[in-house]
Structure formats: C-alpha cells, structure tokens
Amino acid sequence: MLLGGGILAVLLVTVLSLCLGNVHFTPGELFGILQGSEGNVNRSILLYARLPRTFASLLAGAALAVSGAVLQNVLANRLASPGVIGVNAGAGLGVTLCGAGGILSGYAVSLSAFAGSLVSIFLIFLFSRRMNASKTTVILSGVALNSILNAICESVTVLDTDLAMLSIDFRVGGFSAVSFTRLFPAAVLISLALSGLFSLCNELDIVTLGDETAQGVGLAVGRYRMIFLVLAALLAGAAVSFSGLLGFVGLIVPHFVRRFTGNESGRLLPLCALSGAAFVTFCDLAARLLFLPYELPVGILMSVVGGPVFLVLLVRYRGGLG
Template identity: 40%
Template sequence: MLNRSVRHASLIIIFTIAAVSACLISIATGAVMIPLRDIVTGILHHELPGMNRDIIWNIRLPRTLVAMLVGANLAVSGALLQGVMRNPLADPHIIGVSSGAGLFGIFLLVVVPQYDFLLTPAAFLGATLAAFIIYLLSWKDGVSPLRIVLSGVAVSAFLGSGISAMLTFYSDRVHGALIFMVGGLAAKSWPDLSTILPYSLIGLLLAMIFSKQMNIMMLGDANARNLGTRVELSRLLITAIATLLAASAVSIAGLLGFVGLIVPHIAKLLVGGDYRILIPSSALLGAAVLTFCDTLARMMFTPIELPVGIIMGALGAPFFLYLLRRRKA
C-alpha cells in the first residue's frame, strides 16, 4: 500500500513537471525566442524591460494558461465519461457532447454575433441537451456501451448537419466560425482566461469530490446499489460535471477533439483506475499534451500557424482506431 502511494505521488510530481515544462516551452518558443531566465524574471518580478515582457504578458502567457485549462477540462471530462458510461471509447467529441456545444456556439457566432458574450452558457446548454439525448437513446434496460457510441455518432452527425446548414445560409460569416469548428487557440488572451477559469475550478473541484463515487460505480450498478449509491442520480450528476468541463473548453477553443480520449487512457495506464489519482493525473497530462501540441502547431509551418485541432486529430484518429481494434480482439 505504501509503495503504491509513493508511486502515485511520484507520478503526480512527474505529471506536474511535464505540465510546467510544456508551459515554459510554450512561452519561450515562437518567432522571438525568449530565454528561460527572462521568462522567470518577467513572470515573478515584472522587471523585464522591452519587447520580451510584452510578448510574455500580452501574447504567450495568457494563451498558454488557456491551453492548459482547456486541456485539463477535456481530459477530465473524457475520464469521467469513460467511467460513467463504462466505455473506453467515450470522449466529449466522439459521443456528440462537443457537437451540441458547437451547434449552439456556431449559432451565436454566425446568426446572432452580438450575443457572443453568452458563448459559454450557450455551449453548456447545447452540450447538456446533447448528453441528455444520447443518454436517452442509449437506454434500454440499462446503458449499453455500444449503444452509447452509436447514439453519440448519430447525434453528432445530426448536429453536424445543423452546423453545416447554418454555415451555408450565413456563408458571409463563415470565417469567424472556421477556427471554432477546427479547434484552435490563436489570439487567446486574458479575457478568455477569465471566462474559462471559474468553470474549470468548479468542474475540476466537483470531479475530485465525486472521485470516490466514481470508484464505487466502477464496481458495477448492482454492487454500487448494495453499497447505498443512487446509481442513476450519480450517473446524471457526473455526466453534468463532464458536460460542464467540455462545454467550457469548447466555448473557448472550439470543437477540439480527441484530448478527452487519448489522455485518460495514458493516465490510466500509468496510475491505474483509482479516480482519486486518475482525475488529477488526467488534468495535468491534458494540460501538458494540449500545450505542447499548441506549441507544435505554432511552429511546424512558421510563419503559418496551424489550429491545434489539426494536430490533435492527426494524433487522435489512429489512437481511436487502435482502441477499437483492441476491443474487437
């Protein structure tokens, strides 16, 4: 037991170092390379003179912090959905939750752009409705993992057609929604951080509070009921937490896929299935992975900047096929 605790603590420290390293690399890397000494001085002491200070504080630091929160939110959302739906292929993007958030987000961006300040609550509403519909369609004497994926794919396709229809009717406004559809972090600033921060803090805190409940539910519905758990109520509340995290990330970064699929599997492989450890591990790994991928997207074809959603799609699609083939085997 002691050895396991030491191992978990060591891994959490390693994940924290990975997240901090990804943050520093993101701030240091760009058209203007900034030495680590200047980054530390500029952040801790505000004494850095000249252009480097402006680059750090006005461009790279807020974008990096937003990337870390978006990555943490999506990773924890995926971990919760995979557990509560008992399906290792579940993540907000694949099962359609992100599409619900995206539909409402696109509606605000292209149909009523004057209300774009309501993007986050609208995305949460859309994600909640999508999750409810998927849950309803997949229910038949209980929740079937296969029905969840199939229902999610169907709902995602239906909502995607709605997004395409809006972009067709409002073709003159497509440019403003393009990055949102692909998923990107370009030009994210302090207001974006202020928007996502409270949702992240509330969602991640609630996820930790429900981590013990998640462990009980992983024993199966019958055993959870025998232990006094109200299974359907717990499943509904945990799904709502996952939806909140996913919707807040989508409202900031757009339809960014596969973070919630890849990261929880890597974390579970390293730390096991105890959600008290898995949730913080997923959050730290999600922050590190998305921040690193965003840096890669900025630098691959400089001065042209790729949306980070393209990088995540290139990594996530093969990983999804690998999981699918492994489950068939």
C-alpha cells in the same frame, strides 16, 4: 511519484510554451519580462499572446481529459469521449447559436456551450438506457449525433456569412485568438467542475461498479450519475467555448493514464488533468514551431494523432471495456 512527475511535466511545457514561438525568449529573459525590465514589445507578446494562449491550452487539456475519463466510467465504455459521442459538437452548436445572436464572449458563450454539451450527453445516455444498446451501438449513435449537430452548425454558418468567417478557426480548434476576456468565464466554470469531481472520486468509483453494487452500499445511483454527467458536460462545454472543436483529448489521455494508475478515480482524475494539460499545451507548441513562420492549427495536429489511436482502440476493445 506520478503526481509529482505530472506537475513537473506541466511546469516544463508551460515554460517552453511561454518562451518559444516566432519570437524566442530565454528563461532569464522571461523572468525579466515578468519583472518589467524588458522592452515593451516583448512584454506585449508575453502578456497578450503567450500567457492567455498557454493558460487556455492548459485549461482545455485538463477539462477535456477529465471529462473523457468521467464519461468512460459512467457510460462503462472506454471508447466514450467528448469528441467521439457528440458532446463537443453539441457545445459547438451552442457557441454557434450564440455567435449568430451577436454574443462572442462572456459567460453566455460558456453557458451556451455547456447547455449544448449537456443535451448531447443526455441524448446518448437516454438512448443507451431505453434501447438497452450495446457499447458499440452507443459509440455509433454518438458518431451519428456528432454528424447531425455538425450539419446544423454548418447550416447556421452558411446562412450567416459573417459568422462563417469567424467560425473557421473554431471548427478546426486552436488557441491563436484566445484572450483573457474570453478565457476567464470558462476558467471559473472549469475550476468549479474539477473541484466538484475531485471531491466525488469515491462516489464515482462506486457508480463504476454497476447499479446493483452501488445500490447495495446505499448510494443513490441515478442522482450521482446525473451529477457526473452534468459535470462532464460542463467541463467539455466550457473548454470548447474558447478552444473550438478539439478532438481525441478525452480519449487518448485517460487510456494513457490508466496504464499507470488503474481505474481508481482518486488517482485517475488528477493525473488526467495534469496529463491532459501537458499534452494539449505540447501539441499547441508543436503546431506553432513545426512550420515556422507559419502556424498549423492545433486541432489538425491532434486529429492526425488521434485518428489512428481511435482505430487501434476500436480494434482492441471492439466498442466495449475489453
């Protein structure tokens, strides 16, 4: 029932995203445009603006939500998420360095974002393991790493004025400039990472139980933990490569989904993917419609929503599982 409800929510918000904007379509007109019976202007709006934007928001939401759920399980900290512990900032640094080198699209951008997010994850993971840090300390160290990486990005853009103009939308986060050319490489990587995680749900549940329990049932904990961290970094990095620095998706959605599914990964991860896709697409739609004819970057709207939620969760869990 939950999975069916999630699929219906995604379909509904997808149709609304395709139909609504500065130019509105009815569902009948939408079907006519797809068949080629409507005018060229409407067809161009749908094919070159609405479709890539909607697919981008669906992919980014699914990737960031699942990445957040995996990080929370592997790090045993429900306040962990790509936006909070510096994973998105690491991916942003990778994209910024690519832009400084004149590369603005393709697999190089997605892989650079993945590399940056992977480095951020392993820095946090190694710090927590070597220092035996508390869950609160892990979050605070992630916030510090986030600030450092953002400062490096700002330094690069200050030194390169052309890149500064291109990176304004990226730092805020949004889908207004997304095209299928930019989206396709990241979509391939996200699909591969999601497929890998969905096939390893049982192993993720065992890793979540702790090292001693996992080793007791014969699971190679270190190897699987690394696999999960790499896949989480791949999801976050690929999403950031075309969506920019969207925050709080990986924090809000897993908490919402856990209320209905519990911690079992076989239910949690698929529903996180659907809920994240619907949530980000709905926020992008709201950002388009609230101030017509002007458009609010979706990253601003999500920060306004996510900031208070993070504070509530911080009080509830006090940096731990609660």
